[in-house]
Amino acid sequence: EPGIHWGVDYPDCAGTMQSPINIDTAKTIFSPQLRPIQLSGYSLPANEKLKLRNNGHTVVLELPESLAITGGYAQQYRAVQLHLHWGSPSGPGSEHTVNGHRFAAEIHVVHYNTKYDSFKEAMVHPDGLAVLGAFLEVGPRENPYYQEILEHLYKIQREGEEVLVPGFNIAGLLPANLKLYFHYNGSLTTPPCYQTVKWTVFNQTMLLSHDQMSMLVMSLRNDDSKPLQNNYRMMQDLHRRRVLSSFQ
Numbered sequence: 223e224p225g226i227h228w229g230v231d232y233p234d235c236a237g238t239m240q241s242p243i244n245i246d247t248a249k250t251i252f253s254p255q256l257r258p259i260q261l262s263g264y265s266l267p268a269n270e271k272l273k274l275r276n277n278g279h280t281v282v283l284e285l286p287e288s289l290a291i292t293g294g295y296a297q298q299y300r301a302v303q304l305h306l307h308w309g310s311p312s313g314p315g316s317e318h319t320v321n322g323h324r325f326a327a328e329i330h331v332v333h334y335n336t337k338y339d340s341f342k343e344a345m346v347h348p349d350g351l352a353v354l355g356a357f358l359e360v361g362p363r364e365n366p367y368y369q370e371i372l373e374h375l376y377k378i379q380r381e382g383e384e385v386l387v388p389g390f391n392i393a394g395l396l397p398a399n400l401k402l403y404f405h406y407n408g409s410l411t412t413p414p415c416y417q418t419v420k421w422t423v424f425n426q427t428m429l430l431s432h433d434q435m436s437m438l439v440m441s442l443r444n445d446d447s448k449p450l451q452n453n454y455r456m457m458q459d460l461h462r463r464r465v466l467s468s469f470q
């Protein structure tokens with residue numbers, strides 16, 4: 223995992239509200255006031271083209287601001303991009319862990335608070351960002367929603383390469399049940415590590431086929447030679463933070 227000395231150049235990376243964390247379910251606080259997450263505008267027509275980019279650290283799908291979180295957060299957040307974190311053929315690569323268990327991979331859908339004029343303005347304010355996270359594991363069947371992304375990875379094997387992909391229902395990348403989640407205040411998991419993310423990590427895991435997980439883990443390179451793998455940040459201390467859960 224990268225990032226041991228980020229704190230030198232990016233002071234927030236050495237802060238006390240960093241992500242990712244281990245979620246110890248014995249210490250989470252059941253919070254019945256946490257409402258189901260509600261998404262709007264997530265179903266995109268195929269004629270809306272989205273940019274899919276290998277940025278050398280992950281694969282990023284740029285999202286239109288028409289996608290919004292309209293429930294579960296006190297304020298409205300609009301989408302910026304989504305990206306993935308994964309491991310290697312010899313081990314898992316989710317960023318968050320639950321009771322010390324690391325999942326095969328993790329999706330992050332990044333949003334910004336629309337009370338700010340732009341994403342860049344929002345990302346420096348404590349309530350500026352909302353990231354929806356879900357774990358990915360290997361299951362018995364191909365996942366058609368993840369296939370909308372994975373089938374293009376061979377076109378962007380090299381850092382900096384990008385391709386336009388047809389729109390689809392982005393909500394299909396997240397669990398059907400948006401009621402069961404963990405919630406805590408944390409940060410971006412890459413520099414500048416701004417401590418401005420209200421994290422939602424869903425309890426229900428997304429299932430991909432074995433071949434799909436292999437495509438994710440084997441397709442991308444961070445420069446011509448080295449495979450892009452294990453792009454998860456090391457565990458950060460919880461410090462005085464509490465993790466809330468919407469379920470018992």
Ligand SMILES: NS(=O)(=O)c1c(F)c(F)c(SCCc2ccc(C(=O)O)cc2)c(F)c1NC1CCCCCCC1
Binds near residue numbers: 305410413
């Ligand atoms: N888990 S996370 O959300 O913190 C996160 C990561 F862990 C990430 F690793 C990344 S990718 C690393 C940052 C990066 C590098 C290159 C480019 C480019 O050439 O276009 C773009 C970005 C990454 F992009 C993100 N999300 C970004 C945070 C970086 C700065 C703002 C962009 C939106 C969210």
Ligand SMILES: [Zn+2]
Binds near residue numbers: 305306307330411
């Ligand atoms: Zn991420």
